[in-house]
Amino acid sequence: MEKAEKLKELHEKWQKECKCALKDTGVRAVFGDGNPESEIIFIGEAPGKKEDELGIPFVGSAGKFLNEMLENIGVERKDIYITNIVKYRPPGNRDPEPEEKSDCREWLIEEINFINPKLLIFLGRHSMNDFFPLEKISNVHGKLLKKKFKNISCEYFLPLYHPASALYDGSMREVLMTDFQKIPKVLEKIDTGITTYVK
Ligand code: URA
Secondary structure, X not given: OOHHHHHHHHHHHHHHHOOOHHHHOOOOOOOOEXXXXXXXXXXXXXXXXXXXXXXXXXXXXXXXXXXXXXHHOOOOHHHOEEEEOOOOOOHHHOOOOHHHHHHHHHHHHHHHHHHOOOEEEXXXXXXXXXXXXXXXXXXXXXXXXXXXXXXXXXXXXXXXOOOOHHHHOHHHHHHHHHHHOOHHHHHHHHHOOOOOOOO
């Protein structure tokens, strides 16, 4: 069986097993999307209205800006894999509750380990804080973090601001564009095997 088919089975299994209360309010589960062979996984927060309607992550206005930043560094959206920490839309796009995040967590961990990327890129502080609860996005955005978690195969993490932040604050556009341009270099750096771990 192809990796993409196996990944679909993984999502379908979790769609049945996931206990997240947002199942009752969201229209559908929004599975991760893209290339299952990707060396990068982008992790957002939770689906919004458009994502809930279409069942695809990052297809609304934040997604359009994300696609633009990817194009800028010569990467096509179909080449990367993108998912969310929570697979269902929180009502009115509120932040997901800690319990909703923890209820979707095993799903995300299995998804990450199945794809086995070289780098996880957090889109926004909610996604980053799910893995690094003590870090502040304003301190670590655009900086490569290395950490060995006992249940995750990937050891390299790059926190970025959420693309939606640029929709409300024009100055964030430049910050995000600059951080995105670091991605190819970060991948090269990982290949050289940097050894500095963060706490
Ligand atoms: N914001 C997210 O964090 N995820 C999406 O899928 C869309 C917008």
